[in-house]
Amino acid sequence: MALLALVSGFWVYNTYDGRWGSLPLPKVADIQGLHGTIGLVLLLLFPFFALYCFHWGDRRLLHKKSWAQLFQGNWHAWQRLANTLMLVAVTFALVTGQMMQRSGCPQAS
Template identity: 50%
Template sequence: MSRTVPYQPVLLRLLHSAIALLVFGSLITGFMVYDRYDKRFGTLNLPIIRDTQGIHGTIALAFLCLLPLFAIYCFHIGDRRLIQKESFKQLQEVGKPIWWISLQRFANSLLLVSATFAVITGRMMQEEWLPTGEFNHVWYIGHLIGWLLMFVSVAIHLLMSAKVGGLPLLLSIYNWKIRPEDMPKFWLRGFKLKPSTTFLFFFEAVVIGGIAIAFILPLIFTSPQ
């Protein structure tokens, strides 16, 4: 496969960089919270940092607020990077370039699904559960699964991106060289009001609907369920 440095639109670079920082911050602080209170599935006995839960919650809230914008970009501008209807058929082309590209699209799509699940379960967590040893709440168990899905999704995303485009693709998202087409007036160029396919329409409905649920559920359920 080609290893030429691809061009990434500046809006994608901004959103992706911010999302990446928040994802890694959420993963790290999320594990620190688990490692401080739970430890049922193993522990690193990390040093205790004051108000780890608060730090994790703040980062996660920032991630939740930015996630809708990133999802809209993915579905309405960068949809070619997501799973397509024909991607399932292309998975039969084992070992060919299109097979790896399809796997990369699956990985990108899995990240959106994992992020949606993580924010829904995280929003329904109660701060007093872990300090008081209440580790069996459904939402907490779900959030642990969400953390694991995010970790696996990020790993697969990086591996597939490295396979498809190598180091140039991985670094291209952090290349801050500016072109004339990077000016803000061009940021929404190529924006499609509707997703390009019916398949992506329903996929977007699941993701955006899930993010909306993450905002709404805590307003409806104010006590542990």
């Protein structure tokens, strides 16, 4: 779901902005609506994902002892860091997406 949100977000950027470059992607009529729908589904699934991450999957997140293991080349510590950063990134994306929706950002035409 997060990958779909990332792809549709790039497609929105490519369609309406593209100031840092763009790809020759086909125009989708309501790509912003599709991106918003994917974001809504992700928002509805996020509480279950967070519950899993903080209770049953907490061993897969960064711990205090993982910081010391990062520079020793411990692969599991790096994977824990990546998992934690992905959780933070999804949280940030959902919060900022909801803030943009509530602030009344105009739909690009």
